[in-house]
Amino acid sequence: MGSSSTAGMNEEEERPHVLVVDDSLIDRKIMEKLFTNSACKVSTAENGQKALELLGQGEDKHTNINHQGPKINLVVTDYCMPGMTGYDLLKKVKESCDIKEIPVIIVSSENVPTRIEKCLKEGAQEFILKPLKQSDVKKLRCQMQFRQPIKGRLCMGR
């Protein structure tokens, strides 16, 4: 396993922070492991509302100007969720001044072209079919590194 790339580097603050949103506990657990295995910090949320709170967009955002919450670098959300869908969450993220820059990945078990189209149109970075594989996560990991120049880091690819 290639987790030895963390040796000797000050990884703690520099690990990308991923927010995984899914109503399925099984899928949250699997995605969490996929991302931690790729040297990411992971937070999880079981629905869109909790996700928005973790993104600093909760009820009290107006009173909390200097929000000190953990900075999230990537949101990975399931499409089909009761209440606020992944698409609804995507819209809220992209409509918000503070967090619209955060890339949002939509994952779905269903390959529906119109669904994919509308998500991409709304600003989703990517639409990935479930179940997510290690290779999908590695690719995302590389993209995150290029987007955020961190001293001395290169995308190792493997």
Place this chain on the structure above:
Amino acid sequence: MAAVSQLQRQFVDYTTSLYNEEYLDDQFTQLQKLQDESNPDFVVEVVSLFFEDSEKLLNNLATALQQTSVDYKQVDSHVHQFKGSSSSIGAKRVTNVCVHFRNFCEEKNLDGCLRCLQQVKHEYILVRTKLEALFRLEQQILQAGGSVPVME
């Protein structure tokens, strides 16, 4: 030592048969690859969650289909969840039945739904039995001082 290699051989043969008979698919392998020293029980934990989830879903499905006026949207929602969780752990046969089940939900075909419920329950029990046997084999290997073969 002969005992260990015999157990290991049994493990490989058993696992291979599970894949050949489509009880499991590549997604299960993916889960095994995710497991490491930092989380040595990862697969068992995820599969246990699947067992818990499935038993609840099967109960919910039975109840929903017993109603005088069946809410097919509700039934479909349970099947969708079952399809998702079984697919996430690689329980291919269960997933396959869920696909048919969803079609019957869309058609509001009670007979079809009831048959699928029986089928999905049957496939679930089968895969659960086999996974439990697989985990027991793993434990036997580890207790005998061996390591569990990695399937490719």
